[in-house]
């Protein structure tokens with residue numbers, strides 16, 4: 001198993017979670033440092049369930065989660081957000097009735113730095129959002145919505161950002177742009193990233209380490225450069 005770069009930001013110990021008593025995440029142990037940590041796996045492998053569990057939106061059935069050395073297992077999601085865990089869900093993740101600007105402002109309610117300063121940084125990262133700021137979020141395209149959802153999470157000044165398939169269903173141009181932004185958020189803003197992805201090829205271009213989930217278990221955790229096609233195929237059971 002590959003080494004976690006630096007001090008772990010997040011540490012998951014034997015975590016189990018699921019829905020209505022059915023276990024989906026079946027005892028995962030892993031650490032995430034200041035890196036891009038990709039979570040790969042087939043449809044239904046448990047990627048969304050894992051990220052929602054890390055964001056503390058789904059109760060733990062067992063195990064514990066530490067963030068920056070503190071146990072966050074029993075905290076509600078707004079508390080984990082306040083401590084620096086940003087979350088961009090798989091579905092659109094915007095308030096459809098609110099404008100782009102209002103969506104971003106909601107994100108900026110957490111934290112201490114001025115809203116204006118953070119808004120300027122988000123517009124620098126996603127210049128399209130500045131142009132779209134008065135538009136109602138419900139009328140945005142899929143790609144634009146994803147930018148708003150990511151921008152809103154960035155307004156929270158996250159230390160660790162959980163991104164659930166941010167490019168699913170987007171056109172190739174948007175996909176490339178989004179992956180560039182992921183690298184930029186990590187490299188220039190120092191944010192750790194947990195990236196759930198179906199698109200293994202693109203994920204491996206930006207990831208430092210990879211966990212392949214298979215039916216809620218870690219098939220492997222490996223440096224992205226070490227992962228072989230054979231392992232990937234086995235992990236995806238294809």
Ligand SMILES: Nc1ncnc2c1ncn2[C@@H]1O[C@H](COP(=O)(O)OP(=O)(O)OP(=O)(O)O)[C@@H](O)[C@H]1O
Nearest residue numbers: 019024041042043044045046047048049050090198
């Ligand atoms: N709200 C829910 N209630 C009950 N079961 C659920 C719920 N959400 C997901 N599941 C089940 O949990 C398992 C894992 O689903 P999950 O959405 O975490 O997978 P995924 O890896 O994110 O898949 P995808 O790539 O399709 O997004 C699946 O068997 C799914 O049917």
Ligand SMILES: [Mg+2]
Nearest residue numbers: 047048049090
């Ligand atoms: Mg999913």
